[in-house]
Amino acid sequence: MSVVYGRVALIGLGLIASSMAWGMRRAGLAEEIVGTARSAQTRETAREIGLCDRVVDTAAEAVKDADLVVLAVPVGVMGAVAEEIGPHLKQGATVSDVGSVKRAVIAAVGPHIPDGVNFIPAHPLAGTEHSGPRSGFAELFDNRFCLLVPAENSDRQAVDRLRAYWEGLGANVEEMDADHHDLVLAVTSHAPHLIAYTMVGVADDLRRVTDSEVIKYSAAGFRDFTRIAASDPTMWRDVFLTNKDATLEILGRFTEELFALQRAIRTGDGDMLFDYFTRTRAIRRSIIDAGQDTDAPDFGRSKVHP
Amino acid sequence: MSVVYGRVALIGLGLIASSMAWGMRRAGLAEEIVGTARSAQTRETAREIGLCDRVVDTAAEAVKDADLVVLAVPVGVMGAVAEEIGPHLKQGATVSDVGSVKRAVIAAVGPHIPDGVNFIPAHPLAGTEHSGPRSGFAELFDNRFCLLVPAENSDRQAVDRLRAYWEGLGANVEEMDADHHDLVLAVTSHAPHLIAYTMVGVADDLRRVTDSEVIKYSAAGFRDFTRIAASDPTMWRDVFLTNKDATLEILGRFTEELFALQRAIRTGDGDMLFDYFTRTRAIRRSIIDAGQDTDAPDFGRSKVHP
Structure with a gap:
């Protein structure tokens, strides 16, 4: 070099x-x-x-x-x-x-x-x-x-x-180009971060489940959210304020979709849930195939500084 | 032993x-x-x-x-x-x-x-x-x-x-006891899984951002969601159908909170966002202190079978 x-x-x-x-x-x-x-x-x-x-x-x-x-x-x-x-x-x-x-x-x-x-x-x-x-x-x-x-x-x-x-x-x-960048990032990064922040905030607020329980039992899925929700507050405040339109658009789509899944749970529509989860599983496979993550447990971050 | x-x-x-x-x-x-x-x-x-x-x-x-x-x-x-x-x-x-x-x-x-x-x-x-x-x-x-x-x-x-x-x-x-178990798990596992499934589904549906873009640029936060959303579809269908009440309760709280954050973005309330993100960051620190994750990049899963 x-x-x-x-x-x-x-x-x-x-x-x-x-x-x-x-x-x-x-x-x-x-x-x-x-x-x-x-x-x-x-x-x-x-x-x-x-x-x-x-x-x-x-x-x-x-x-x-x-x-x-x-x-x-x-x-x-x-x-x-x-x-x-x-x-x-x-x-x-x-x-x-x-x-x-x-x-x-x-x-x-x-x-x-x-x-x-x-x-x-x-x-x-x-x-x-x-x-x-x-x-x-x-x-x-x-x-x-x-x-x-x-x-x-x-x-x-x-x-x-x-x-x-x-x-x-x-x-x-x-x-x-800039507009497309902001939309792609709203999907792959900004909306997921806001969602993770929200879920961690909900868990912290819930009085019937203590913080210590949430923390102890976090391995069951919640833990990955907390890592995302631990990112720099100043940086993320600015991201959301400056990519407002694209982030709100994606969050709108997200809410719509979440309501559809909630409805399937409420009405007991197991087929809808199963098909949905099968589809999302395939996306994970594509990401591994694309080399942006590995099957290994280190989330592809093996080169992180000790 | x-x-x-x-x-x-x-x-x-x-x-x-x-x-x-x-x-x-x-x-x-x-x-x-x-x-x-x-x-x-x-x-x-x-x-x-x-x-x-x-x-x-x-x-x-x-x-x-x-x-x-x-x-x-x-x-x-x-x-x-x-x-x-x-x-x-x-x-x-x-x-x-x-x-x-x-x-x-x-x-x-x-x-x-x-x-x-x-x-x-x-x-x-x-x-x-x-x-x-x-x-x-x-x-x-x-x-x-x-x-x-x-x-x-x-x-x-x-x-x-x-x-x-x-x-x-x-x-x-x-x-x-069983009721408390189901509520704790709704918070730490079931709701986070449904949310991850939803976000991955939204990304897949969005026509203006191609699947290949989503996959390529997934490192920015989305990738962790796809891992959660790759879990066994049959198992998770049954989880949501059988822990319906607690899951729907937590998702209701989640939506409420998400709307409050969306509103802060829309109105430009940077202080609210900053305070929220600072609070969630502290929770991450507690989880690491509790020994349920490490600062290391392997998400505490270092013992996974090769």
């Missing part, structure tokens, strides 16, 4: 950015990694663990002379960060992000990107329920998808370079 | 029974394991892999002289199996089961148990998404809970013996 960008600036040093830092080092993708975070404590931790070549105090300082700038902050603050860095970006640089929604990020960030700078939104589909600068590991993106969302007038060379960078981090790269 | 029951009869040879067979051998809990299954192919497989000391063709034959009889068939057919074996049970024997609901099993099986035989329902909280006689492994119950649901007039010695047996299989044993 060889250097793709001379200097890379990471704005925000959470799970994704810290995994990118370790991944860049593993593959030698950058000559210099500069990082910054809003919290002094995060910057201190990053220095302590040697996450970047340099950790600086402001985003404006971090982007100076950077060839690639990655916005790795919650979606809700990307606009403000873009406004801060806009005047300090190098001509010919590429600005990208790792946000879970794309339409809202483009609307918030786009206007602050000066002429002569390439803005190419991206979204790596990888994560764990952990957060912060210590949670990163180089293997996070291995064999996971990274979706690039270039605009129609994006510079092709700049897009290909960002693609090479993400491939260097181990990801399979695909391109998609 | 020493022998707890002389002869154990397993009626049904799926994931749970086959794991019990391997577990009994690991710990030397039985002198002889006799198994049977309704399907000739299942019996053939069981013979092929040496699952039991003897595999016989009928349940009536299997229970002959057995000290412990375990009903490990779908909840919907337990009544019929109990009726078949009732006249062949040995005086002093214990009949138990491994069904995921308890009130309906007691109603269906209880009337067929003759005087002088102990009926002590049980429910091991363990499983994988796999099924059939080849899916079992000795470690399935290690450090998992097994709930015993004795009647008020159950023979205390017989209950303690069944407890020793499940402890020998590696489980932590607790006692609970």
Whole structure:
């Protein structure tokens, strides 16, 4: 692997950015990694663990002379960060992000990107329920998808370079338009997360079943929901607020379908339930066949940092 | 470990029974394991892999002289199996089961148990998404809970013996009454399963996002739902039909809560979302502290048979 960008600036040093830092080092993708975070404590931790070549105090300082700038902050603050860095970006640089929604990020960030700078939104589909600068590991993106969302007038060379960078981090790269991205993610990620949060909240609220019972007996299915529902609250608040339309559309479909299954339970329609469950089982098989999970019990996350 | 029951009869040879067979051998809990299954192919497989000391063709034959009889068939057919074996049970024997609901099993099986035989329902909280006689492994119950649901007039010695047996299989044993069991499981297992089935069904139905996209991008949260939604269709149909009231009650609460979160998304109430997600994250931490999952990426299932 060889250097793709001379200097890379990471704005925000959470799970994704810290995994990118370790991944860049593993593959030698950058000559210099500069990082910054809003919290002094995060910057201190990053220095302590040697996450970047340099950790600086402001985003404006971090982007100076950077060839690639990655916005790795919650979606809700990307606009403000873009406004801060806009005047300090190098001509010919590429600005990208790792946000879970794309339409809202483009609307918030786009206007602050000066002429002569390439803005190419991206979204790596990888994560764990952990957060912060210590949670990163180089293997996070291995064999996971990274979706690039270039605009129609994006510079092709700049897009290909960002693609090479993400491939260097181990990801399979695909391109998609912003609206479709937001709908696909509403189905595969945003709605499932909201549903898991809801179920865990219900269990916590129910007074006739104690919290300690819920916790003790969680192995029976509930446990997987709690992992999903343990993801970073700030990030997820912003996801739902900024991918409102697609998420609400999918939740509407979900409720409709849930009511149909509830009705089948109430009326004792065993055939309907059996057929439904047989169909969903086949989907699981397809996912294993597609290599996005394994039959093994580690949920395909065998490369997670110890 | 020493022998707890002389002869154990397993009626049904799926994931749970086959794991019990391997577990009994690991710990030397039985002198002889006799198994049977309704399907000739299942019996053939069981013979092929040496699952039991003897595999016989009928349940009536299997229970002959057995000290412990375990009903490990779908909840919907337990009544019929109990009726078949009732006249062949040995005086002093214990009949138990491994069904995921308890009130309906007691109603269906209880009337067929003759005087002088102990009926002590049980429910091991363990499983994988796999099924059939080849899916079992000795470690399935290690450090998992097994709930015993004795009647008020159950023979205390017989209950303690069944407890020793499940402890020998590696489980932590607790006692609970049937109604409470069914409510606890509706929260920790039945409702989460139905919700996962529903979400996977919605994704499959949505025409603007292709199945192949859903499958490719499933790592983003959806993947964990598909594992839950891949569980045995017959078993789950019977669970929902026989634990109807508690499941519908929890789903009602779930819908109410989901609507409140949808409303927060629609109105842009970020504080409500943030507080909710912070609370659910704390529950995850409690589960890890309780030893029912680990921070490691294998979902605490590290002992699964290769």
